[in-house]
Amino acid sequence: MRLSVGLALLVASTEAYTRCAPALLRVQRHGASPPPLVLRSTPPLASVAAAATALVSAPSRPVLNAVLLASTVSALVLWLVRVLNTPSRVYNRAANSVGREYDAWTSEGILEYYWGEHIHLGYYEEGQRKGPFYGGKDFIQAKYDFIDRMLDFSKAAEPANVLDVGCGIGGTSRYLAKKFPQASVTGITISPEQQQRATSLAAERGIPNAKFELVDALNMKFADNTFDFVWACESGEHMPDKEKYVQEMARVLKPGGRVVIATWCQREETPEFTPSERKTLDYLYGEWTHPYFISIDEYARIMQRTGVLEQVATDDWAAQTIPAWRHSVWVGVWDPWPVARRPRLWWKTIRDAWCLEVMHRAFTGGLMQYGMMTAQKKLA
Numbered sequence: 001m002r003l004s005v006g007l008a009l010l011v012a013s014t015e016a017y018t019r020c021a022p023a024l025l026r027v028q029r030h031g032a033s034p035p036p037l038v039l040r041s042t043p044p045l046a047s048v049a050a051a052a053t054a055l056v057s058a059p060s061r062p063v064l065n066a067v068l069l070a071s072t073v074s075a076l077v078l079w080l081v082r083v084l085n086t087p088s089r090v091y092n093r094a095a096n097s098v099g100r101e102y103d104a105w106t107s108e109g110i111l112e113y114y115w116g117e118h119i120h121l122g123y124y125e126e127g128q129r130k131g132p133f134y135g136g137k138d139f140i141q142a143k144y145d146f147i148d149r150m151l152d153f154s155k156a157a158e159p160a161n162v163l164d165v166g167c168g169i170g171g172t173s174r175y176l177a178k179k180f181p182q183a184s185v186t187g188i189t190i191s192p193e194q195q196q197r198a199t200s201l202a203a204e205r206g207i208p209n210a211k212f213e214l215v216d217a218l219n220m221k222f223a224d225n226t227f228d229f230v231w232a233c234e235s236g237e238h239m240p241d242k243e244k245y246v247q248e249m250a251r252v253l254k255p256g257g258r259v260v261i262a263t264w265c266q267r268e269e270t271p272e273f274t275p276s277e278r279k280t281l282d283y284l285y286g287e288w289t290h291p292y293f294i295s296i297d298e299y300a301r302i303m304q305r306t307g308v309l310e311q312v313a314t315d316d317w318a319a320q321t322i323p324a325w326r327h328s329v330w331v332g333v334w335d336p337w338p339v340a341r342r343p344r345l346w347w348k349t350i351r352d353a354w355c356l357e358v359m360h361r362a363f364t365g366g367l368m369q370y371g372m373m374t375a376q377k378k379l380a
Contacts, residue, residue: 084350084354086283087282087283087285087286087287088286088351089101089286089288089289091240091285091286091289091290091291092289093240096190098191098289099189099190099192101289102189102190102194103191103193103194106193106194106197108345110338110339110349112169114139114328114331114332115139115140115143115328116139116140116143116171117168117169117170117171117201118140118146118147118171119168119169119171120146120168120234120262121142121143121234121325121370122137122140122141122142122146122324122327123143123145123146123320123321124320124321124322124323124324128142130323131323131326131327131330132330132333134323134327139324142323142324142327144175146321147172147175147176147233149320150231150233150260150262150372151176151179153260153315153374154229154231154258154259154374155374155376156229156258158180158182159180159183159227159228159229159257159258160182160183160184160228161183161184161186161226161227161254162176162177162180162185162228162229162231163186163222163226163227163230163249163252164176164187164188164233165188165230165231165232165235165249166188166189166217166232166233166234166235166236167212168187168189168198169194169198169201170187170202170210172187172231173185173186173187173198173202173210174198174202174205174210176210176231177202178207183209183229184209185209185210185211186213186227187211187212188213188214188215188217188220189214190214190215190217195213195214199212217235217239217245217249218239218240218241218244218245219248220252222252223252224251225252225254226252226254227252227257228254228256228257228258229258229259230249230252230253230257230258230260231259231260232245232259232260232261232262232263233262233263234263234264235263236261236264236299237263238289238290240291240292242294242298243302243305246261246299246303246306246309247306249261250306253377254377255377255378255379255380256376256377257377258374258375258377259309259375259376260373260374261371261372261373262317262370262371262372262373263370263373264293265294265295265296265298265368265369265370265371266294266367266368267295267366267368268297273367280358280362280367281293283355284355284358284368287358288355295369295371296315296316296369296372296373297314299314299371299373300312300373303375309378310375310377310378311375311376312373312374312375313373313374315372316370316371317370318368318370320370322360322364325356325357325360325363326356326357326360328356329353329356
């Protein structure tokens with residue numbers, strides 16, 4: 001404001017001098033005495049107003065350029081935010097969108113490079129939940145800690161025949177196979193790339209009691225009462241029929257066997273979702289090819305409706321797992337080169353990082369929950 005007023009005063013003073021200058025020159029040329037000058041402490045108010053109006057109505061080229069640049073940048077930012085908030089990988093069962101995306105993630109190698117052999121969140125104790133260093137917690141170790149905690153939660157003893165539903169590239173299946181060397185562990189996936197990678201890693205690590213098959217979790221080929229322990233970690237999110245998902249696991253579980261599920265859940269729809277919450281959920285469904293989420297309580301109700309599962313127990317591990325969302329971004333910040341040297345992955349990586357942040361906020365705000373469910377199949 002002070003600068004604008006100063007400029008206006010300067011312009012007005014200059015105009016006043018310009019009007020007086022011709023008269024002064026005529027007096028000097030004819031030798032006459034100059035007319036008396038009336039000194040003003042400030043320029044006339046009308047001149048100031050005119051000058052200020054001129055500044056506003058006729059901005060200089062640098063000002064115009066700055067305004068144009070700011071407008072362009074603002075438009076680009078708004079466009080980018082709109083594009084990033086528009087889901088790009090909407091679920092399509094007929095096109096096997098889940099298998100297709102996991103095929104791509106597996107062949108690219110970026111997910112395995114940063115997340116290791118376990119495509120699920122990690123477990124963080126108190127004092128390990130604040131970024132960017134997370135109390136010295138190693139991002140990969142957090143995943144192994146999650147497996148151990150999930151195993152404790154399951155109350156499984158010494159299983160002999162284990163099924164890993166949605167096994168990814170087999171990290172948990174191999175871990176369980178080594179932990180229970182007397183057991184036979186079968187991992188299932190609908191991604192051919194994952195199945196091949198899991199099989200290859202099991203051979204490389206010398207783990208003969210872990211095998212991997214292409215099987216649809218909603219239509220498993222296994223006979224009833226085949227496994228005494230069924231493990232499902234972060235696969236329910238992709239299931240288009242949650243009821244069938246639980247029913248199939250209960251069907252192949254032996255009487256007396258244990259089932260444990262870990263999955264992302266949305267809160268109960270009481271109260272109803274706000275328009276903002278619904279928009280966030282629609283984005284989370286469509287960006288990583290999820291058909292929909294349900295609540296922890298709804299999973300419990302589904303398990304009870306099977307009629308064969310008992311001792312149903314649930315918990316919400318949101319607090320223990322929330323740090324993993326941003327931690328996964330930080331590991332990329334500390335080591336960007338695998339992505340930096342492959343420009344074709346830049347846009348996809350940016351989209352994934354954006355989705356990770358949206359997930360973090362959804363879990364932190366209570367819209368999303370981290371569901372833990374376990375039960376035992378009734379004895380015949």
